[in-house]
Amino acid sequence: MTNSSTTLNGAPQPRPNRDIIISVRDLVVGFGDKTIMKGLNLDVYRGEVLGFVGGSGQGKSVLTRAILGLVPTRGGSIRIFGQDRDALGPIERRALEQRWGVLFQNGALFSGLTVKQNIQMPMRETRELSQHLMDELAMLKLELVGLGSDAADKFPSELSGGMVKRAALARALALDPELVFLDEPTSGLDPISAAEFDELIGTLQQTLGLTVFMVTHDLDSLYSICDRVAALAEGRVIASGPLETLLASDHPWLRAYFHGVRGGRLSAARVEQKDEEWKPAPTTP
Template sequence: MAGERTFGSPGAQPEPIIRVHDLQVGFKDRLVLKGLDLDVYRGEILGFVGPSGQGKSVLTRTILGLIPKRAGTIEVFGQDVDALSVPERRAMEQRWGVLFQQGALFSALTVRQNVQVPMREYLTLSDRLLDELAMLKIEMVGLKPDAADKLPSELSGGMIKRAALARALSLDPEILFLDEPTSGLDPIGAGEFDELIATLQKTLGLTVFMVTHDLDSLYTVCDRVAALGDGHVIARGPIEEMLASDHPWVRSYFHGKRARAVMGTAAA
């Protein structure tokens, strides 16, 4: 495939849903993101890779408004996040869902209650529909119904990821942020999770921003990949372009021993 892929209706110009321009984020005297530019297009799954400790999570958290930025602009849904009033900001937050690396489920609530938290907060629903929707999301992410009434401390790592995804999906968001969704899952579980994300993206028309280290995920579900290095995006594009990149880190990442093994199986 050559050049940028188009998403949505064929032939249409891809519409950026998240637009990060010249973003600078730092802690104390250390600048982590040094003028980063990144566009995420509506309907795509973007994989975001980079060495550990280079600020992949920092970017996600800055877009989400959890870390203050020093300079630059962030536009989500075509709106500058700095220019939003508090109610507009709240409305925007309902349109994205976040899967944190550790799940971040509320430990005092059951899985069902966790999924219902945003619904109760923002929607007026009958109790019956509230229950049914929570169960629907729980089943959609591949959890058994009996997991619904368990507490997060009673769940395995994979189940926590799934439950957290169900919560992230509870308001049918347009953008889904995933922070290392498959880390800590076994390969089969990780593969299922990838498939789940791809299915959800197709059926719900989601845009997915995925921070990941999982080469399988990058090959199988990501439409585009962006690589972070030294505070900038050093390479971006479909996986084929990444393979052709001659940046040393990108080369060693996609042509390392582990990458070749994955490619071998993908080609077979």
């Protein structure tokens, strides 16, 4: 691997011109006598969409939860927005938590509140706003994520899977966070909805200037919206960088992932598409 931004089994090279928003160093996480993360290193840069891939049960969700502080760590450091998360006091922690938004895999909407109340929850608890403005902002967020106003007064149990994801994304964006964690945002959606959701994330990311940390299995999402991809295996980030460098990697797991039956079909299709684009336009007489 010659690309400077991609390394195998080591810390990513510092890129001085870009702001690092999450920096994980030598992270060790385990449960009981099982160690899941064995000295994991990862950097997320400001303004990028990082796709995070890994086999089922490799601990993608555990890493997300460790960064969020939901899982105790055994070693290493996690710096977010340049602050060491473990060194923060409770007040600073809360201030930090208001700067990120999280979309949980199953939405995790509060089932006793309507969609609108769900979105207003973080605003109500941490900001002093008039009910009128909160209503407007909640409706605006709903519209941004592509939900109509008729969804606003529904309860989560009355929503379809895709609507739950959108509503949960609206809640994650309620406070206009700088950093958004998405845990498998397109899982359980049909290809059309998934593509729309990808596009939505892309649009919002550009509009709001978000940094997106996205755990995903969806190869389409990786191709369409991720600026950089990090791959997790054997408790470490085995490679990170633009998708092309990961595709070119000869790590056995990466080869199986991207050039296996499903991944292979997709990358072949993408390559064909690109070839067609390269063809000169037919000349008209």
